[in-house]
Amino acid sequence: MAKSPGPPAKTLLPFDPSEVARRLLSWYGAAGRDLPWRRSRDPYRIWLSEVMLQQTTVEAVIPYFERFLAVFPDVERLAAAPLDEVIGLWAGLGYYSRARNLHAAARRVVEEHGGCFPDFLEGLMALPGIGRSTAGAILSIAFDQPAPILDGNVRRVLCRLFALEDNPRSSGAEKLLWAWAGKLTPDERPHDYAPAIMDLGATLCTPRRPDCPRCPLAELCRARALGLAERLPVAASKKAVPEVLRVALLLRRGAELLVCRRPYRGLLGGLWEFPDAEVPAGASPEATAAALAARLGGAEVHGVGAVRHAYSHFRLDLRLYRAEFVAASSVAEGEDCRWLAAPALARLALHGAHKKALRLLDAG
DNA sequence: AACACGGGGTG
DNA sequence: CACCCAGTGTT
Secondary structure, eight states: OOOOSSSOGGGSOSSOHHHHHHHHHHHHHHHOOOOGGGSOOOHHHHHHHHHHHTTSOHHHHHHHHHHHHHHOOSHHHHHHSOHHHHHHHHTTSOOTHHHHHHHHHHHHHHHHHTTOOOOSHHHHHTSTTOOHHHHHHHHHHTTOOOOOOOOHHHHHHHHHHTTOOSOTTSHHHHHHHHHHHHHHOOSSOHHHHHHHHHHHHHHTSOSSSOOGGGOTTGGGOHHHHHTOTTTOSOOOOOOOOOEEEEEEEEEEETTEEEEEEOOSSSTTTTOEEOOEEEOOTTOOHHHHHHHHHHHHTEEEEEEEEEEEEEOSSOEEEEEEEEEEEOSOOSOOOSTTEEEEOHHHHHHSOBOHHHHHHHHHHHHO
């Protein structure tokens, strides 16, 4: 069977794509946001901001971006830093594999590319932590190439503009969205077009209550014409998240508490925490805490409260116990386990749940 | 409590 | 290719 020429019918645009770019660029000139990473076209800054913005809001990113740049003003400085310092500056942003990948990518840019970021798609995507969308953002914003992006904001804008009623994460929808994104990306001023369409999604074409009357694309928008703007994109089916019960031990030796570093791979990789353990089915938190304390040379276990913390795929119910260090134990006092007093604890890259635990302890 | 948010890894 | 994994802030 002969393959029919031309694109699949669904990718045919109901309007002139240059009209979308024209309207967006005009709107962006008047309404675009002034953000720290938009004051330069330095690929390092664009890359850093895009990686931080994966899974994170602009408001949360700004202070991290500024602090990070102050410590690591260029890719060479980042590559030369120990991983722990990078994770420390990342603590609180979440998705810590991003920090590990950032560090690994910086080292490869320095070692394999002489400190210059690749200016082509395959070169960028070969770096850890850079997928097609982040590569597109770097190519367009830093290198002014007409490369499409498809982040969450753009995905939502396109779902509405084309009234896509399928689940946008399905593989078919994903292909369509990338095709549309490519057709809409102009050859002129791609470095302005990319932030323009991202800003539209962030400020007007918002997940809830989109501000269609002020949208520069309103007259072109299929969802608006069909009265679907508020209902698109369709929500992905949600799964029930399990609840996990754990205990954390605030083991005191004088004014100091014992903290341990998590393995670099996996959940909360490289972050610090108080010793903790899952409460086995059928066991009590108290007994679990007492057993944990005994292993670590602690005694006199007392409950001091609880914190709850929501992760992407489970909820944590964390019971806190304090205990006194009474006996020498096999606790390693090496790189991954330390006794620290309050000032050092406050500076430590503790993960969110145990930061809450520390605050609760300070309050009580 | 529900939702939003890219990339990596596995089978 | 389809599916799973992963943290925090906002609403």
